[in-house]
Amino acid sequence: MRIGVITFPGSLDDRDAQRAVRMAGAEPVALWHGDHDLQNVDAIVLPGGFSYGDYLRAGAIASHAPIMSEVIDAAERGVPVLGICNGFQMLTEAHLLPGGLIRNDHGSFIRRDQTIVVENADTAWTTDFEQGEEIVIPLKNAEGGFIASQTELDRLEGEGRVVFRYSGINPNGSLRDIAGITNERGNVVGLMPHPEHAIEAGFGPDTTLAMRSGIDGLRFFTSAIRALQTV
Amino acid sequence: MPTIVVEVMPKAELLDPQGKAVAGALHRLGKNEFTGVRIGKRFELTVEGEVTEATLAEVRALADDMFSNQVIEDVVKIYVAEDAVVAPAGA
Numbered sequence: 001m002r003i004g005v006i007t008f009p010g011s012l013d014d015r016d017a018q019r020a021v022r023m024a025g026a027e028p029v030a031l032w033h034g035d036h037d038l039q040n041v042d043a044i045v046l047p048g049g050f051s052y053g054d055y056l057r058a059g060a061i062a063s064h065a066p067i068m069s070e071v072i073d074a075a076e077r078g079v080p081v082l083g084i085c086n087g088f089q090m091l092t093e094a095h096l097l098p099g100g101l102i103r104n105d106h107g108s109f110i111r112r113d114q115t116i117v118v119e120n121a122d123t124a125w126t127t128d129f130e131q132g133e134e135i136v137i138p139l140k141n142a143e144g145g146f147i148a149s150q151t152e153l154d155r156l157e158g159e160g161r162v163v164f165r166y167s168g169i170n171p172n173g174s175l176r177d178i179a180g181i182t183n184e185r186g187n188v189v190g191l192m193p194h195p196e197h198a199i200e201a202g203f204g205p206d207t208t209l210a211m212r213s214g215i216d217g218l219r220f221f222t223s224a225i226r227a228l229q230t231v
Numbered sequence: 232m233p234t235i236v237v238e239v240m241p242k243a244e245l246l247d248p249q250g251k252a253v254a255g256a257l258h259r260l261g262k263n264e265f266t267g268v269r270i271g272k273r274f275e276l277t278v279e280g281e282v283t284e285a286t287l288a289e290v291r292a293l294a295d296d297m298f299s300n301q302v303i304e305d306v307v308k309i310y311v312a313e314d315a316v317v318a319p320a321g322a
Contacts, residue, residue, distance in 0.1 A: 056297075056298075057300055057303075060297070060300065064297065092300075092302070093300065098302075099302060100300050100302035100303040102241075102245065102246070102248070102303055103248040103249065104248065105246055105248055106248075107248045107249075107251070107252050145246075145248075147245060147302070147303060148302065149302075173246065
């Protein structure tokens with residue numbers, strides 16, 4: 001099982017995502033934005049960071065990168081694609097996911113261990129969760145406010161495509177507390193919080209059991225591996 | 232060299248956090264005659280030679296597909312800039 005992680009100019013969490021893939025039991029494959037080659041990976045992660053310094057709009061320039069044409073083809077074939085933070089922004093800019101991400105309503109960068117509710121445990125990246133389960137993974141963004149038209153929001157809700165919702169506080173003004181969504185097929189998922197930063201005890205969010213012991217993020221990657229095995 | 236200008240604004244119905252922050256600063260400075268601020272973007276594209284209808288068509292397409300994101304922004308104006316630009320005060 002090989003899962004590709006694409007590095008763009010300004011990606012920050014590509015190495016973390018590769019490590020998460022490895023910890024989950026798959027082989028990480030480093031992919032480069034300037035190539036037209038996915039190296040036959042079984043799934044793709046678009047990592048977090050600040051590609052092109054968020055110039056134009058967050059994720060906008062990267063969404064026109066050479067490798068994105070292959071990513072779009074792969075997504076349409078049903079290959080699991082996960083966009084984390086800047087990766088989520090790229091997926092909306094590439095029209096693989098609806099809506100958009102704008103500057104946080106409070107105008108500031110925010111970093112916190114964020115509780116989110118898993119609202120759809122049937123996507124390629126969420127089958128190892130329970131429907132309605134609350135998980136905690138780090139969030140860190142300046143442009144994380146999810147917006148879409150009322151019609152689009154109603155459609156996402158009606159089709160069960162809101163995958164994650166913020167719980168407790170809404171950290172960035174996202175409409176209807178939306179933290180992550182999926183496409184119609186359920187193979188493309190984007191979210192603002194960072195699962196790859198909660199995969200190894202000692203480095204994750206605090207839990208009631210011990211400091212920094214939270215590893216809820218690992219199940220995103222084990223879900224994808226399971227989804228690929230059952231194909 | 233002709234310059235084609237594209238102006239993009241955040242959609243009117245959406246919160247503009249940048250504009251809101253500047254409006255707050257104006258209020259704190261006692262400039263209470265201004266009831267709102269919205270901040271957009273201006274793109275200036277220079278071309279060699281004259282601006283043809285084909286060039287403008289290309290700019291319109293780019294304005295919709297790249298310079299703006301239709302989900303969150305509107306392209307409000309595309310025009311060829313005149314050479315005589317009025318200098319702002321103090322320039």
